[in-house]
Amino acid sequence: MSGSGTNRKRVVVTGIGVVSPLAVGAELTWKRLINSQSGIGPITQFDASGLPARIAGEVPSGPTEEGGLTLSDWVPVKEQKKMDRFIHLGLAAGIQAVEDSGWKPESEEDRCATGVMIGSGIGGLKTIYDNSLAVAAGKARRLSPFFIPSSLINLTAGHLSIRYGFKGPNHAVVTACASGTHAIGDASRLIQHGDAKVMIAGGAESAICELGIAGFCSARALSTSFNDDPTTASRPWDERRDGFVMGEGAGVVVLEEYEHAKRRGAKIYGEIGGYGLSGDAHHITAPAENHEGAYRAMQAALKDARVTPADIGYVNAHGTSTMADDLELGAVERLFGEAAGKASMSSTKSAIGHLLGAAGAVEAIFCLQAMRDGILPPTLNLDNPSRESAMDRIPHKAKEQKVDVALSNSFGFGGTNASLILKRFKD
Amino acid sequence: MSNEIADKVKKIVVEHLGVEEDKVKPDASFIDDLGADSLDTVELVMAFEEAFSVEIPEDAAEKIATVNDAIEYITKQKAA
Numbered sequence: 001m002s003g004s005g006t007n008r009k010r011v012v013v014t015g016i017g018v019v020s021p022l023a024v025g026a027e028l029t030w031k032r033l034i035n036s037q038s039g040i041g042p043i044t045q046f047d048a049s050g051l052p053a054r055i056a057g058e059v060p061s062g063p064t065e066e067g068g069l070t071l072s073d074w075v076p077v078k079e080q081k082k083m084d085r086f087i088h089l090g091l092a093a094g095i096q097a098v099e100d101s102g103w104k105p106e107s108e109e110d111r112c113a114t115g116v117m118i119g120s121g122i123g124g125l126k127t128i129y130d131n132s133l134a135v136a137a138g139k140a141r142r143l144s145p146f147f148i149p150s151s152l153i154n155l156t157a158g159h160l161s162i163r164y165g166f167k168g169p170n171h172a173v174v175t176a177c178a179s180g181t182h183a184i185g186d187a188s189r190l191i192q193h194g195d196a197k198v199m200i201a202g203g204a205e206s207a208i209c210e211l212g213i214a215g216f217c218s219a220r221a222l223s224t225s226f227n228d229d230p231t232t233a234s235r236p237w238d239e240r241r242d243g244f245v246m247g248e249g250a251g252v253v254v255l256e257e258y259e260h261a262k263r264r265g266a267k268i269y270g271e272i273g274g275y276g277l278s279g280d281a282h283h284i285t286a287p288a289e290n291h292e293g294a295y296r297a298m299q300a301a302l303k304d305a306r307v308t309p310a311d312i313g314y315v316n317a318h319g320t321s322t323m324a325d326d327l328e329l330g331a332v333e334r335l336f337g338e339a340a341g342k343a344s345m346s347s348t349k350s351a352i353g354h355l356l357g358a359a360g361a362v363e364a365i366f367c368l369q370a371m372r373d374g375i376l377p378p379t380l381n382l383d384n385p386s387r388e389s390a391m392d393r394i395p396h397k398a399k400e401q402k403v404d405v406a407l408s409n410s411f412g413f414g415g416t417n418a419s420l421i422l423k424r425f426k427d
Numbered sequence: 428m429s430n431e432i433a434d435k436v437k438k439i440v441v442e443h444l445g446v447e448e449d450k451v452k453p454d455a456s457f458i459d460d461l462g463a464d465s466l467d468t469v470e471l472v473m474a475f476e477e478a479f480s481v482e483i484p485e486d487a488a489e490k491i492a493t494v495n496d497a498i499e500y501i502t503k504q505k506a507a
Contacts, residue, residue, distance in 0.1 A: 077445055145470050146470065
């Protein structure tokens with residue numbers, strides 16, 4: 001039993017899909033992550049030489065069997081130009097997750113009970129940029145008819161539903177860097193509420209274009225001191241951290257009502273134990289004092305999951321490699337109290353950068369894989385923490401530890417916070 | 428001249444709709460035979476305009492349903 005209502009439906013994860021700067025593929029990404037590999041390198045998608053930040057976590061291209069992106073393996077060539085890259089990445093992760101789950105609704109009833117909720121923080125920024133240039137060049141009447149559907153955030157969910165015939169709720173979350181976490185949390189609630197039996201949920205992002213990088217540079221959000229040594233740039237909690245590193249990718253899970261999953265004998269990765277949300281009501285980009293909004297989101301997730309901090313073995317931090325890292329650490333320590341000394345917390349953004357609206361979805365999948373394998377992923381580049389803590393932040397190397405309950409945090413511009421509790425599955 | 432136009436039209440159709448060249452027969456309908464949807468046809472007409480430096484007004488574009496329709500319309504425009 002889980003949650004606040006005695007008869008609340010349980011929601012389990014029966015499929016996972018990841019597209020990340022480490023690899024295309026959930027298991028290869030995970031393998032490289034726990035081997036302390038970094039997916040950060042020089043920006044290749046455009047000429048970034050004129051910008052203060054010239055590095056990012058780009059999804060590698062290459063043969064699918066080696067973990068590279070071969071787009072035609074996921075999206076037919078004719079369809080590719082109808083979608084921005086964030087949709088390409090979202091589809092690649094979504095297809096992985098659906099195929100992994102083995103869920104193929106055959107009846108109309110089953111199709112209507114299967115929904116999709118894939119968020120994004122920004123959407124088709126490069127497509128919008130390219131078309132803006134065309135307008136500025138006097139070609140307003142020659143824009144592609146696919147410009148709008150290529151850019152809209154909910155079109156990842158749209159394309160996935162069209163591909164598989166999923167006729168249930170079709171939705172998209174837009175809460176900046178919290179989108180992926182909100183999508184999984186909100187989709188779970190749809191299942192609990194009876195709107196769907198199965199939800200394909202997650203986030204997709206690809207904003208490594210000149211407009212995206214320049215915009216985050218202007219907001220003074222990106223790391224600029226490690227352009228010559230990219231793999232050391234994302235260093236959550238380290239005293240030399242100087243901003244986040246932009247990443248791109250997608251994470252998608254198949255969420256399923258437990259009884260439904262059990263009836264069809266589905267493989268179960270874990271359970272969505274609880275979900276908490278809050279708003280800062282403070283500032284457009286800076287977190288509230290002492291990250292009290294994050295504290296309340298985590299507190300709500302714990303309450304929803306009916307767990308105590310002592311139950312939580314692993315925290316996947318928001319930890320973007322900015323000044324806010326220590327505020328999050330402080331909020332986690334206050335929440336955990338004495339239990340802080342027993343839990344471990346890492347930021348996997350140290351290896352893949354910040355996937356913005358996809359971050360929370362990919363990180364929730366890492367939590368599930370960590371509990372499955374009893375291995376907690378490391379925080380790369382954490383040489384000298386700017387603040388000491390009783391919590392083990394797993395510097396440099398992954399560690400073996402059995403964990404039954406994990407917490408994953410995501411916070412976004414606008415003061416939006418979301419936390420998920422993920423549990424090892426127990427019948 | 429007209430053969431040149433026909434070849435170019437076929438090439439554009441192959442590129443934009445991702446179909447095999449031998450399927451692009453004169454009487455092939457973009458929507459019924461070549462798998463295009465309404466947005467594909469809008470894009471196709473734009474591609475014709477660009478490639479042949481002609482203006483195809485909306486009411487004329489709506490009547491271009493087959494490969495031959497396109498070739499005839501463009502040939503007429505170029506001759507005018």
